[in-house]
Amino acid sequence: MIITVASGKGGTGKTTVAVNMALSSREAVLLDCDVEEPNAHTLLKIGNETITSVLVPVPVVDPDLCTLCGKCADFCEFNALFVGKEEVLVYKEMCHSCGGCALVCPEGAISEKDREIGETRAATTDGIKLVYGELNVGEPISIPLIKAVKRNIDEQKLNILDAPPGTSCSLIETVEDSDYVIMVTEPTPFGLHDLEMAIDTVDAVGTPYGVIINRYGIGDEKVEEFLDERGVELLMKIPFDRKIAELYSRGIPFVNELEEYRSAFVDLIDKIKEYI
Structure with missing residues (x-):
């Protein structure tokens, strides 16, 4: 329950x-x-605690593969990506870790890396x-x-x-x-x-x-x-x-x-x- x-x-x-x-x-x-x-x-x-980091994936853009087409930014409804004239800016704090930007990238220029946002702590008492x-x-x-x-x-x-x-x-x-x-x-x-x-x-x-x-x-x-x-x-x-x-x-x-x-x-x- x-x-x-x-x-x-x-x-x-x-x-x-x-x-x-x-x-x-x-x-x-x-x-x-x-x-x-x-x-x-x-x-x-509380005695001894088991601490576990909590990670979320965020996009990483490969500038050698990116053509600045803008499809990733068009897809992201949270405006976590901005495609400028020379590079793509990633606002990691605004990313909701859906992975959609990597899926829609026609060049396969977007991968993901983990970012720690906090931790969980567990104990028995x-x-x-x-x-x-x-x-x-x-x-x-x-x-x-x-x-x-x-x-x-x-x-x-x-x-x-x-x-x-x-x-x-x-x-x-x-x-x-x-x-x-x-x-x-x-x-x-x-x-x-x-x-x-x-x-x-x-x-x-x-x-x-x-x-x-x-x-x-x-x-x-x-x-x-x-x-x-x-x-x-x-x-x-x-x-x-x-x-x-x-x-x-x-x-x-x-x-x-x-x-x-x-x-x-x-x-x-x-x-x-x-x-x-």
Whole structure:
């Protein structure tokens, strides 16, 4: 089973929910797909990590074979190639590694070389397997690295994916092939606004979902009213609680200290299994 934990904005407690759910299951694979700013590992006791570079192919133009016909640039919808009067310029950061430019080159002047965009890090801790990605600074495209993290999905286990915040392509890539999505929000105007966008995005993907309200009690009831209007299931309320906040500030997942929440997450996992 694959459950993605998502949110329309950062700071709602998405990673907190993903980590505590994984620890509650005791035998989960936790995949942090927020590769631009992964932080699931900061809430876990990480030992030795297995580090793997993530490479993507980018075009290399042979000037001795290239006739500057421009077919490669015409093909590339991302404008990663520019054919000038004397040479072809390759903007590697804009390349999506489709390989199409090499296929359409009539002279066979384009080959490919690998370029590192980041790395994945894997470790086992507290009975769960954790894999997270780290995108190199300045890299604009995260999708290949998210795919690399997701290649660690174990179909025989519960897989919990911590998605990037927002509603961009990185969220859609993470949600793809998931069995269920848990949306984490907060009861504030910003939380509601971004939750609406996230729900519209996941609706378009077609994956079933429910909502957890974190820091319940700090705002109003408009999120609950919205969920009632849309017919979206409210899965859990995590209160705005000093004890939970203190544990978080010390880097301690609250299910390790508050057994009632471990039981609540186990019940939630069982409920999602029955739904699927």
